[in-house]
Amino acid sequence: xxxxxxxxKNTAFSGDHMGLTFTHGEAxxxxxxxxxxxxxxGYVVANHVGVGGEAVSxxxxxxxxxxxxxxxxxxxxxxxQQLKEYAAEKGVDLSGARTKAEILAAINAAETDKEVQ
Numbered sequence: 001x002x003x004x005x006x007x008x009k010n011t012a013f014s015g016d017h018m019g020l021t022f023t024h025g026e027a028x029x030x031x032x033x034x035x036x037x038x039x040x041x042g043y044v045v046a047n048h049v050g051v052g053g054e055a056v057s058x059x060x061x062x063x064x065x066x067x068x069x070x071x072x073x074x075x076x077x078x079x080x081q082q083l084k085e086y087a088a089e090k091g092v093d094l095s096g097a098r099t100k101a102e103i104l105a106a107i108n109a110a111e112t113d114k115e116v117q
Contacts, residue, residue, distance in 0.1 A: 003035035003101070004028055006044040036097075036105040045101055075104060083107065 007025040020027035039045040
């Protein structure tokens with residue numbers, strides 16, 4: 001999933017910030033944790049899907065959005081309530097997660113931590 005990040009207050013900022021390159025107040029990233037972190041700091045974050053279901057990456061290249069039977073695509077298709085139930089079943093701490101993007105980031109981070117261990 002790709003996220004479109006917009007600078008708060010419609011500022012036309014161009015430059016690098018938090019590892020992203022903003023052009024005219026907008027940047028793109030596939031990093032759900034970074035997107036949720038920026039959102040908590042007041043940035044506007046939206047799921048960004050290009051033409052034909054392709055997600056636009058932060059380099060401006062097209063990449064496939066999560067599809068099919070992958071666990072990642074299944075999570076993105078769930079409602080917020082379903083995600084909260086899933087997180088409770090898996091023992092994922094959602095404290096501080098207010099939006100769907102933040103909930104997804106928390107779940108993905110917890111599952112990544114479990115895979116690493």
